Every structure is written in structure tokens, then in C-alpha cells.
Amino acid sequence: MADNFKPPIKTRTTEELLNIVGSPKKWNRDALYLAKYELSNRNVDTSEIDKAIQLANKKEEEEILRKVNKSYQLSDFLLKPKKTLFELLFTWELKKDGYILKAKQQRTFRIKLIVVILFVYLIKFIQEN
Template sequence: MTDDFKPSIKSRTTEELLAIAGAPKKWNERALKLALNELYNRKVDTKLIDHAKYVEKRQLEFEALQKATKSYQISDFIFNLKGTLFELIFTWELKKDGYLLKAQQQKTFRISLIVVILLVYLLKELLPSTT
């Protein structure tokens, strides 16, 4: 198996190789095999590889938890009103992407926005025109 990666797998540090071995889904199969072979050649304890996998798993769980609890803040509306409104109105996959709290807030906001639009329309139709 040729090592045509840049930098080559063999030239990487043991920590970098453990990072590759710990995150097999982030790397292609060939890189993973080369990294595992190199770790074996360097006589790295398999417990270190298992620990790298455990650390990566915990990191992914932490990132998923951060996404799930991320919410819209007042500062989002103050500093990025257009982007936040665009996301609230037109983004449909917040829940699928793991943003559970944002998806719930989006649902509430959309209902509120529809109510406001209907009220403005009804008021415009019911009040006499001044022109």
C-alpha cells in the first residue's frame, strides 16, 4: 500500500497517528490502515489506540450536546438581524443537523411571524385609508 499522503503517514508523529486511528470515520480507509500499521511498527500499546477512540467518541458526544443546546440569543438579532431572520424563516433542517433547541425556537418564531403578518394585513384592510 503506497503512502502518497502529504505529509506522509510514516512521517507523522505518534500523536497524529493516534488521532487518525481514533477517528476512523474522518479518514479514508487507506490512511487509517497505514496509520494503524505505522503505530504497530512503532510498537505503540493498543490501549493508547483504544484511548484515542474513546477520546474521539467523547468529543463527538460533546459537540452534539453543544449543538442540541445552542439557541438563538438577543445578540443574534442585534448584530446579525438579516442572517438570523433568514435562518429562522428559510432553514428547514435545524433539527436534522442536531440543533434541537434552535429548531423549537424556529417553530415558535414562525407561528408568531404568521400571526403578526395576519394582524398587519387585517388592520390594513379594516382601517379606513387616509388617501
């Protein structure tokens, strides 16, 4: 099998190879195979490979928990108002992407924002006439 990766799998450090083997969902099948083969050539103990897999699984679980518990904060509205408002009004994938709490907040905020926007628009329309 050709090693067409940049940098080539063979030239990567043992730690990088363990990261590849530990995160098979992030890498294609060929990279995974070449990393395992190279680790075997370097006589890396299987316990180290198992540790790398456990560490990657733990990081993935922590990332899932971080997403689930992520919520909108006042600082989001103060520091990034355009981005936050755009996300509230037009993003539909929050729950699918794992942001459960943000998705719940979005449902509430979206309705309130639309009502406020319509109210402001109505006030301006009335003032012009």
C-alpha cells in the first residue's frame, strides 16, 4: 500500500501514530492500516496502543459532555452579538451537533427575538405613516 500522506505515515512520531490508531473515526482506512503497520515495525507494545485508544475515547466523551452542557452566555451577546444572533435565528443543527442545552435556549430565544424584531418593525412602520 502506497503512503501518499503528507507527511508520510512512516515519518511521523510514535505519538502521532498512536493518535491515528486511537482515533479511527478521524482517519481513513489506509492511514489507520499504515499507522498500525508502522507501530508494529517499531515494536510498540500493544498496551501503549490500548492506552492511546482509551485516551482518545475519553477525550471524545469529554468533548460530547462539553457540547451537551454548552449554553449561551451574556458574554456571547456582548462580545459577539452578530454571530450569536445569526446562530439563534438561522442555525438548525445545534441539537444534531450535540449542543442540547443551546438548542433548548435557541427555541425560546428565537421566538422572543422574532417578536421583538416584528414589534420594532411595526413601530417604525407606524411612525412613518
